[in-house]
Amino acid sequence: MNAVNQTDAKRGRFITFEGIDGAGKSTHIGYVTALLEAAGKTVVSTREPGGTPLGEKLRDLVLHEKMHLETEALIMFASRREHVAQVVEPAIVRGDWVLSDRFTDASFAYQGGGRGLDRAKLEALEQWVHPHLQPDLTLLFDVPLDVARARLSATRTLDKFEMEQGEFFARVRGEYLRRAQASDGRIVVIDSTQTIDGVRAALKAALEAFL
Numbered sequence: 161m162n163a164v165n166q167t168d169a170k171r172g173r174f175i176t177f178e179g180i181d182g183a184g185k186s187t188h189i190g191y192v193t194a195l196l197e198a199a200g201k202t203v204v205s206t207r208e209p210g211g212t213p214l215g216e217k218l219r220d221l222v223l224h225e226k227m228h229l230e231t232e233a234l235i236m237f238a239s240r241r242e243h244v245a246q247v248v249e250p251a252i253v254r255g256d257w258v259l260s261d262r263f264t265d266a267s268f269a270y271q272g273g274g275r276g277l278d279r280a281k282l283e284a285l286e287q288w289v290h291p292h293l294q295p296d297l298t299l300l301f302d303v304p305l306d307v308a309r310a311r312l313s314a315t316r317t318l319d320k321f322e323m324e325q326g327e328f329f330a331r332v333r334g335e336y337l338r339r340a341q342a343s344d345g346r347i348v349v350i351d352s353t354q355t356i357d358g359v360r361a362a363l364k365a366a367l368e369a370f371l
């Protein structure tokens with residue numbers, strides 16, 4: 161039985177974290193884990209690209225090598241195929257709650273919005289790789305570009321995506337926000353310009369509405 165065919169009572173839930181690089185999403189995964197554990201849930205925390213031994217090798221490639229934009233999209237979905245099969249679906253079937261630092265919304269935002277890959281190609285890959293699985297809730301950490309850039313450059317050596325120009329991130333952010341508007345409530349926008357305590361309060365409210 162896959163995660164989609166289970167009765168609602170036994171099935172776990174799938175929550176994803178999204179946003180432009182430096183928006184602050186990874187900072188808050190531990191806080192959301194603690195909230196869910198306090199509510200009695202068993203939490204599996206994972207990420208994309210990556211989340212499996214093979215996926216982590218693909219992550220290293222795709223974050224550091226130059227490549228054709230379709231190769232980039234295919235590697236993201238190859239990593240995802242392994243991740244869904246080995247980690248996400250088995251955990252949901254067990255009744256666990258999966259928190260993933262990025263999922264397919266990132267492919268639409270980065271390869272679609274950012275790089276200009278035809279949305280129909282991404283939809284075809286989505287149908288192929290996880291036809292019956294969608295996040296139950298997506299937390300979209302939203303900040304203007306200058307805030308994200310300042311947060312990033314303060315802390316780390318930048319990877320291939322993080323070195324992109326401002327216009328690229330403006331398109332990525334725009335596509336995330338467009339998808340949020342079209343999502344019927346699945347994607348909740350979190351104002352990540354707030355202090356860490358302010359963001360936590362917004363996350364608590366979003367989770368309480370969801371639980």
Ligand SMILES: Nc1ncnc2c1ncn2[C@@H]1O[C@H](COP(=O)(O)OP(=O)(O)OP(=O)(O)O)[C@@H](O)[C@H]1O
Nearest residue numbers: 181182183184185186187311315352354355356359
């Ligand atoms: N609300 C906030 N206020 C101030 N600083 C923040 C806030 N949220 C995160 N930060 C800081 O910004 C930096 C980037 O945060 P984080 O790594 O969570 O971003 P991210 O969205 O996961 O980025 P990436 O996708 O590139 O990994 C970190 O140094 C973090 O401490």
Ligand SMILES: Cc1cn([C@H]2C[C@H](O)[C@@H](COP(=O)(O)O)O2)c(=O)[nH]c1=O
Nearest residue numbers: 181208209236262263266267270271321
């Ligand atoms: C899943 C996915 C990710 N990306 C990009 C977005 C980020 O720049 C990196 C991942 O690193 P982070 O630690 O989450 O910042 O990869 C992408 O372009 N497409 C995708 O599908």
